[in-house]
Amino acid sequence: MHPADSHSAIQVRGARENNLADVSLDLPKRRLTVFTGVSGSGKSSLVFGTIAAESQRLINETYTAFLQSFMPSLGRPDVDELRNLSAAIVVDQERMGANSRSTVGTATDAYAMLRIVFSRLGTPHIGGAGAFSFNLPEGMCPECEGMGQVSTIDVDQLVDRELSLNEGAITVPNFTVDSWYWQVMAGSGFYSPDKKLKDFTEREWADFLHKPATKVKSNNINTTYEGLVVKVQRIFLAKDRESMQPHIRAFVDRAVVFTDCPACGGSRLSQAALSSTIDGTNIAQCSAMQISDLAEFVRALDAPSVAPLLGNLRDLLDSLVEIGLGYLSLDRPSGTLSGGEAQRVKMVRHLGSSLTDVTYVFDEPTVGLHPHDIQRMNGLLQRLRDKGNTVLVVEHKPEVIAIADHVVDLGPGAGTDGGRICYEGDVPGLRASGTLTGRHLEHRARLRETPRTPRGSLTVEGATLHNLKNVTVDIPLGVLAVVTGVAGSGKSSLIHGYVAGRDGVVVADQSAIRGSRRSNPATYTGLLNPIRTAFAKANGVKPALFSANSEGACPTCNGIGLVYTDLAMMAGVASVCEECEGRRFTAKVLTYKLRGKDISEVLDMSIAEAHGFFPSGQAHAILGRLQDVGLGYLRLGQPLNTLSGGERQRIKLAINMAEKAATYVLDEPTTGLHMADVDQLLALLDRLVDGGNSVIVIEHHQAVMAHADWIVDLGPGGGHDGGRVVFTGTPADLVARGDSLTARHLREYVGA
Structure with missing residues (x-):
């Protein structure tokens, strides 16, 4: 293939999105290209933020203005030129909408x-x-x-039958004694507010709970009375669960019982x-x-x-x-699938499609896959390519890199140290290139020689959730325990169903973080408090001035730094606020400095930079933990909604690391990590265990399995072929004696 044939390659010239340093490259069409590099090296900015984004924007521009008004607005990415793009289909790990009608x-x-x-x-x-x-x-x-499903309300979650209304019998949020809702009920005249609920007549009980809306005079005010169940259904249950405040959501989850x-x-x-x-x-x-x-x-x-x-x-x-x-069923609601499962369901939709000459873009398609399943996933990527499509994959697993026709390696580091092309070419060339990725392709973690001795254990007895077949297992504490098995074998059911809710157990997962347009690593980790205090002290003013959600916020954009304009006929656009130029604070606030930097300059620092800028105290400690989990490249003020699932998991881990002696549950913490970063993660897990904690990891990555003190392997297959414990013991035992799929792959991995 010769670059001179202009239509045979997607040409990228001068890409500068996020941390990309003026990147130019040619990507062969109708080939499988894998993008590699450490977290934060710019892979997503190049593949999703530049190539896929521009392709989708150009397609949207072909629609009428009326249709465009219903589509999300896509700003043009920061790139000089993109030539020979074809229509891009992004197959990502966003969970599928939790619409209960979608299966x-x-x-x-x-x-x-x-x-x-x-x-x-x-x-x-x-x-x-x-x-x-x-x-x-x-x-x-x-x-x-x-x-x-039909929902019924558990009345005993709404009231305490032993009390009267005056004694506070209604336990629903916002119905406390003397609240407006309470006054309407107590003054309705349908029953005495001094009578205990258990003594109500049948008629009073029916009026109290189920009476439809009726005009009444309560305390001489004309108002509408409705029974408690009727009112609870109207004011709480008609609302979208996501938009509820946490205490209301907790009440609804307790009070509403769904049955077939x-x-x-x-x-x-x-x-x-x-x-x-x-x-x-x-x-x-x-x-x-x-x-x-x-x-x-x-x-x-x-x-x-x-x-x-x-x-x-x-x-x-x-x-x-x-x-x-194969372990799923067609009636499984889409909203209950994990990110990796959702991505694979979307993938199948495209496999059956007769489109050719499309660019397919995948984001770590091996997430949630056991080494056994990765081989099959590779076959599918190759089939999509062989139908005449261009397949772009962001991936870290050596098994996937191995099948690439073309590799683009970004780096050399993350954030400002990344964004450059370290290598492009074929896989043998990558191996010989001496880049971080090239050096790690053959890298193998060694089996742990001397496993640590457990301090007690956590017992799960008779677990039957989903496909678990009456599982009883002891998970050792005070060590690094890895739970593994093919997709659908029951790992999540066992750990999230029977371990996660216990006292002292901290779960750091990849789920979305609410309110993430306004929050950033500084607000979410509590780092902003010591930073604001330091600025306030240095300038003799009050700390609230240094919060973009409070007094110091730029009034034009309310401290977001962007102004969202809704155009009547066109898609809405987000533009940088002209008043503060995206800096989020008032001009006055920006005159206050701390060691020569204003607050917006500090929030623009990477975690690694800020760690040096705050050499001691609470800020230094929090930044140290964020660096430990491999997030040194994130900017303090970066909106959380720009983080990947793996980054969200690591930021939650960093926050929880401050707690003393806990049991940590991590769900595929290697997601989004380069092989070189996996070593850093293993060192961090060791430090957590050596510091007196227990760590339980659901993981498929063989380096993590080899490094474990103890392995619980579920299987032997997925769905009804899974749900049993097929092995518990040390990794060395598994390699020596095991005959499960995990044992076979781990044996091959460590070269035993």
């Missing part, structure tokens, strides 16, 4: 195909494909409107849809099957009338199995 089946089109098969082959024949849809009136169960709808048994479908069967099986039973079993069921159907459709459905189900999702 794995509806998200992959598998359910749509299954509905057509049932409308043609099901007996008795009950109508077209719509008659089998729980999202359409003709197919949904009329009782639960296709949700499959009695009319459809949780299947979401009408009685007619459930009555139609193929070989004695109805569509709900097909949806509840594990996908690998459903694939067998579909393979056995022989119906020339729908042969092409059955062929497509078989291919789709086989792809789901091949990508390591």
